[in-house]
Amino acid sequence: MYLGLDLGTSSLKAVLVDGRQNVLDHASVALSVERPHPGWSEQDPASWLAAVHAAMGELRSRRGKELAAVEGIGLSGQQHGAVLLDSDDRILRPCILWDDTRAAAECGELEAAFPDLRRVSGNIAMPGFTAPKLLWVRRHEPDIFARTARVLLPKAWLRLALTGEAIEEMSDASGTSWLDVGRRDWSEAALAATGLSRRSMPRLVEGSAPAGQLRASFAEDWGLTKRPIFAGGAGDNAAGAIGLGAIRPSEAFVSLGTSGVLFATTDAFRPYPERAVHAFCHALPDLWHQMAVTLSAASSLAWWSGITGMSPGDLVAEIGTPARPSRTIFMPYLAGERTPHNDPAVRGGFLHLAHATDRAAMTQAVLEGVAFSLRDGFDAIAASGTVLAQVDAIGGGSRSRSWLAILANVLGLPLNRLADGEQGGAFGAARLARLAVTGEDPAALCTPPRRFETIVPDPALSEAYGERLAAFRRAYPLLAG
Numbered sequence: 001m002y003l004g005l006d007l008g009t010s011s012l013k014a015v016l017v018d019g020r021q022n023v024l025d026h027a028s029v030a031l032s033v034e035r036p037h038p039g040w041s042e043q044d045p046a047s048w049l050a051a052v053h054a055a056m057g058e059l060r061s062r063r064g065k066e067l068a069a070v071e072g073i074g075l076s077g078q079q080h081g082a083v084l085l086d087s088d089d090r091i092l093r094p095c096i097l098w099d100d101t102r103a104a105a106e107c108g109e110l111e112a113a114f115p116d117l118r119r120v121s122g123n124i125a126m127p128g129f130t131a132p133k134l135l136w137v138r139r140h141e142p143d144i145f146a147r148t149a150r151v152l153l154p155k156a157w158l159r160l161a162l163t164g165e166a167i168e169e170m171s172d173a174s175g176t177s178w179l180d181v182g183r184r185d186w187s188e189a190a191l192a193a194t195g196l197s198r199r200s201m202p203r204l205v206e207g208s209a210p211a212g213q214l215r216a217s218f219a220e221d222w223g224l225t226k227r228p229i230f231a232g233g234a235g236d237n238a239a240g241a242i243g244l245g246a247i248r249p250s251e252a253f254v255s256l257g258t259s260g261v262l263f264a265t266t267d268a269f270r271p272y273p274e275r276a277v278h279a280f281c282h283a284l285p286d287l288w289h290q291m292a293v294t295l296s297a298a299s300s301l302a303w304w305s306g307i308t309g310m311s312p313g314d315l316v317a318e319i320g321t322p323a324r325p326s327r328t329i330f331m332p333y334l335a336g337e338r339t340p341h342n343d344p345a346v347r348g349g350f351l352h353l354a355h356a357t358d359r360a361a362m363t364q365a366v367l368e369g370v371a372f373s374l375r376d377g378f379d380a381i382a383a384s385g386t387v388l389a390q391v392d393a394i395g396g397g398s399r400s401r402s403w404l405a406i407l408a409n410v411l412g413l414p415l416n417r418l419a420d421g422e423q424g425g426a427f428g429a430a431r432l433a434r435l436a437v438t439g440e441d442p443a444a445l446c447t448p449p450r451r452f453e454t455i456v457p458d459p460a461l462s463e464a465y466g467e468r469l470a471a472f473r474r475a476y477p478l479l480a481g
Contacts, residue, residue, distance in 0.1 A: 001069040002437070003228070004430030005052060006236065007077030007155050009033060009043075009097065012051035016059055016066060017430040021445075024066055026426070027058035034094065039101040042094035045083050048154065049161045056222045068223050072437040073162075073214065074231040074429030075155045076239030079175040082133040083157040087149040089166075093141065095154060096133045101336070101344050103132035110135060110177065114193035121190060122174075122181040122271030122279035124342050131177035134194045149200065155233060156202050162230070163212030166202035169232030171239075171289075173204060174280035181281055181288070182269035207232040207242075207283030208435035208442060231436035234283035236425045237263055237291060242283055243428030244392060244418075245448035252388045254407065254415070256397025260297030260370055262377045264290045264386050275380035276342040283432060284442055290386055292339035292377020296348070297370050298397045300332045304366050308359060315363045316400050324461070325468040326361050328352050330369030331479055339377040346480045352471075367403050368465075371410040372472040378411055390414045392448070401455070409461040410469065419450040 001024075006013040008031070015026045029051040034042045059067050080098035085091060096102075107125040110132055111117050117125060125132055130153065138145040152160060153176070156168045173179045173186075178194075178201070180187040186201050205211045212230040219227045234242060237255070241263055244253055249267040254260070266288045271279040278291040296303075298312075305312045329351040336344035348369075350362060381388070393415050397403050401417070408415040431446055 001066055001071060002430045002433040003070050003073045004426035004428070004433065005073065005075050006239070006424060006426035006429060007048055007075065007158055008236070009078050009099070012048060012055055013424065013426045014052070014055040014059060015426040015430055016063055016070070017427065018066070023427065025059055025063045027055040029054045033097065041097040041100040043097060045091055045095050045154070045157050048158050052158065052162070053221070060223050064223055068225050070224055070228050071226070072231060072433030073228045074431070074433035074436070075159060075233035076236055076425035076429040077155040079153065079172055079235040080128050080130050081154040082130050083152045083154065084137065084144060084148045085150040085152065086147045089150065089160065092144050092147055098128045099335070100133070101127045103127045103136040104344055106132040106135035110193055114190055117177065117190060117193070118271070118273040120180050120187050121177050122269060122273065123177065124273045124276055125177055126338070126342060127344055129175055129177045131190065131194050134196065138195055145195070150202070151196065151200050152202060159212055159230060162214055162218060164215060165212040167205055167211040167232065168202040169205055169207040169211065169234060169283065170281035171207060171283045172235040175235060179281070181271070181279060184281055205232040206285045207234045207238065207432050208285070210436045229437055231429070231432040232283070233429050233432055234425070235280070237261055238280070238283040238289065239425035239428035239432070240394065241265065241289065241428065242431050242446055243424065244394065245446045246392070247282070247284055247287065247442060247446050250386065250388055253392040253394055254374060255395040256297050256370070256393065256403065257395035258297065258299045260294040260374050262292040262374055262381065262391070264381055264388060266290055266386060270384055270386060272380065272384035275340040275383060276338055277380050277384055290381050290384065292374070292381055294332065294370065294373040294377060295336055295338060296332045296334040298395065300330070300334060300366050300370055301397070303334055304363065316367070316402050319360045319364045319402060321402050321405050322364055325464050326364040326368060328357055328361050328365040329468065329472055329475060330362070330365040331472070331475060332366070332369040332373050333479060337373070340380040341476065341480070343480055349479060351475055367406050368410070368468065369472070371407045372469050374407065375410050375469060376473070388413060390416060390454070392416045392418055392451070394418065404455050408455045408457045410465045412457050412462050414457070415455045416451040417453040417455065419452050
């Protein structure tokens with residue numbers, strides 16, 4: 001038996017997986033986010049540990065016998081957060097989360113202090129990444145910075161609480177701006193640019209490697225017969241890729257979740273920071289990945305649902321499968337944008353409204369606007385030299401065939417619908433746990449879910465969407481200004 005723990009922003013998820021890779025049970029515990037000032041986003045790390053105990057209590061009440069046989073535990077979860085600890089590993093302040101934008105000014109300062117940052121880390125310095133947050137703390141909370149002995153990412157802090165060891169893996173470390181992503185090691189120069197050193201960082205391992213052992217007291221509390229081994233684990237998207245079996249070069253998926261992600265596995269470090277493509281280590285040795293991120297995907301539809309008072313499902317049902325692009329254009333920049341603009345300040349809007357514009361036209365525009373933003377990311381990845389032939393679709397938005405048909409036509413790529421594509425990062429973490437325990441071949445274990453339909457783009461519609469894409473791109477400078 002293997003356990004996957006996924007530390008998300010809004011919830012902690014746990015899945016119990018047997019030796020045949022069947023998910024026997026799962027539990028989810030809600031988490032809250034504090035926003036004390038505009039643009040700030042924080043959580044109390046202690047709430048993460050409490051959520052783990054609550055989830056384990058649920059699993060034990062329903063699957064006590066199976067839970068007792070757990071041999072390995074994998075961690076996945078939210079990236080980029082900064083947990084600051086003193087010399088006794090006491091928490092100094094709430095964790096600054098991935099969607100916190102307070103450190104925008106510090107990004108430029110970091111790149112000026114370390115001109116090689118983009119080459120070494122493979123990425124533009126972004127407010128959501130960890131390193132700029134430490135510069136903000138150094139400036140605005142100098143007493144806390146002076147007491148900071150260790151900086152951990154969220155799941156690394158959870159590992160410390162559960163095992164007593166400070167260990168991080170490569171995919172999550174890639175999102176700090178402190179990792180030399182090509183060498184898969186901490187960059188002393190990047191750390192020095194933020195007033196830190198290697199002593200402040202956890203030990204690094206690969207995501208499939210052993211990385212600590214559960215404390216005996218927790219094993220007893222959860223009714224386990226032994227102390228399971230932890231795997232290094234993975235950041236949320238890399239863990240999702242492990243769950244989907246995207247572990248070979250050019251295997252890719254698109255996630256229509258709260259944010260939208262286009263993820264492509266690569267066999268080498270392939271940075272392209274000029275277009276805000278993320279270049280990170282994968283969760284397995286000798287693999288990397290690229291990501292293009294749009295910050296408001298399904299959350300754009302959720303916003304429109306709140307405006308109209310209709311459920312997302314009813315809104316999408318109202319438009320059916322569009323036979324032509326909407327004349328209305330929606331810019332999905334409700335929370336800024338990453339790829340390719342790296343613009344946290346830009347905001348969204350509707351364009352080309354007329355007396356004849358109705359709710360259905362605006363709903364269609366919302367779905368198309370997200371697709372256009374993902375096409376921007378697709379083109380940025382393609383410009384780096386990565387060639388994609390097809391893409392698997394996951395996330396809540398992937399349940400809508402209409403949205404996937406729009407996206408296939410906008411991307412000009414076949415999109416695969418998956419029978420079991422909603423397992424998420426927790427399932428990938430459980431797979432990594434098994435690899436850490438057994439040492440078996442990842443290719444044999446990390447197989448993809450069954451594809452039950454492939455949506456092929458329509459050439460005429462793809463051409464029509466190409467014209468609307470050009471109008472979409474012409475509108476961005478107006479909003480950015």
